[in-house]
Amino acid sequence: MRWKSGKTGMGDGGVPWVDPHVHILPPRRMRGLVRWVKGFTPGFPISEDITREEILSDLRGSEIPFFFNLVFPLWEEETADLNRFNRDLCAGIEEAIPFGSLHIETPDKEKEARRCLEEYGFLGMKLHPFAQRFPAFVPEMRPLFEVLDEQGKPLLVHTGFDDFYGMYMDLEAMEKTIRDYPRMQVVAVHSLFPRFELAHKLLGEYPNFWLDMTNTISCMRMYEELRSGREDLPPLASSLEVEEVERNHGYFYRLFEDYPERIMYGTDFPVGFGYHPALLEDLRFFSFPRGVEENLLYGTVCRLVSLCGGPDLAARLPQGAG
Ligand SMILES: [Zn+2]
Numbered sequence: 149m150r151w152k153s154g155k156t157g158m159g160d161g162g163v164p165w166v167d168p169h170v171h172i173l174p175p176r177r178m179r180g181l182v183r184w185v186k187g188f189t190p191g192f193p194i195s196e197d198i199t200r201e202e203i204l205s206d207l208r209g210s211e212i213p214f215f216f217n218l219v220f221p222l223w224e225e226e227t228a229d230l231n232r233f234n235r236d237l238c239a240g241i242e243e244a245i246p247f248g249s250l251h252i253e254t255p256d257k258e259k260e261a262r263r264c265l266e267e268y269g270f271l272g273m274k275l276h277p278f279a280q281r282f283p284a285f286v287p288e289m290r291p292l293f294e295v296l297d298e299q300g301k302p303l304l305v306h307t308g309f310d311d312f313y314g315m316y317m318d319l320e321a322m323e324k325t326i327r328d329y330p331r332m333q334v335v336a337v338h339s340l341f342p343r344f345e346l347a348h349k350l351l352g353e354y355p356n357f358w359l360d361m362t363n364t365i366s367c368m369r370m371y372e373e374l375r376s377g378r379e380d381l382p383p384l385a386s387s388l389e390v391e392e393v394e395r396n397h398g399y400f401y402r403l404f405e406d407y408p409e410r411i412m413y414g415t416d417f418p419v420g421f422g423y424h425p426a427l428l429e430d431l432r433f434f435s436f437p438r439g440v441e442e443n444l445l446y447g448t449v450c451r452l453v454s455l456c457g458g459p460d461l462a463a464r465l466p467q468g469a470g
Pocket of ligand 1: 169171416
């Protein structure tokens with residue numbers, strides 16, 4: 149039942165869910181992404197030919213009122229096309245909030261960033277240094293950071309799951325960037341999994357630092373079940389960095405006690421750990437207080453969007469929320 153859309157709580161006093169992490173990509177890239185996931189998740193039930201209409205209909209079936217649509221170029225040559233694709237796609241989807249991206253080889257990063265933010269009206273930019281295969285926090289990327297800082301816009305950046313990707317991020321360089329560009333809102337996608345002690349410290353020190361719990365919630369549920377002796381775990385459980393999770397275990401829970409107002413919960417839909425109802429169940433496994441859940445499911449995203457000059461999403465959510 150992980151792979152079926154259905155009610156996630158909108159209406160009847162439920163909590164709406166604004167998803168800050170969705171991938172509707174051009175068909176060729178969608179195929180590549182799904183094929184890649186199938187490589188490490190045998191039996192992954194999403195078709196390589198899934199269409200934008202199908203993804204959208206699943207999101208609507210799961211009552212997702214708004215979502216961030218994230219793209220990222222694998223090589224410089226597709227950068228401009230991909231950003232244009234996201235502009236055109238999201239222009240026709242009321243719920244979609246598009247983000248742009250660029251490549252380390254993009255010759256004029258300031259120009260591409262300004263095109264995305266000023267001409268296309270994107271809320272912010274996203275980088276996936278592991279998939280894009282370049283480090284994010286290096287001097288070459290400063291022109292991007294400068295534009296985001298000048299305009300107070302968000303940078304969504306993949307962090308964590310180093311063992312799984314077999315890659316490594318320079319976390320000191322990341323911290324220095326957060327410090328050097330205090331108006332740029334840095335969202336650590338996947339919350340540095342599983343370096344939650346560091347995530348907790350950075351939330352304490354930098355008000356422009358945020359977390360997105362995409363996949364992290366499901367992995368921590370898996371970890372807790374592993375701990376309590378459940379056996380039918382998905383194959384992915386083997387790359388959980390169990391010792392590092394163990395070391396950071398207490399800090400995972402402290403994040404939600406101390407900084408729920410800067411933590412959001414996205415999904416990687418349609419290539420994450422399931423459809424929204426199952427991923428909501430993963431969140432509810434932890435029995436967080438209602439206030440924490442409201443922050444994770446919509447409060448934090450709404451706050452980030454309006455802080456960054458985007459629309460007042462909270463006002464457009466169903467009655468009772470916001
Ligand atoms: Zn993603």
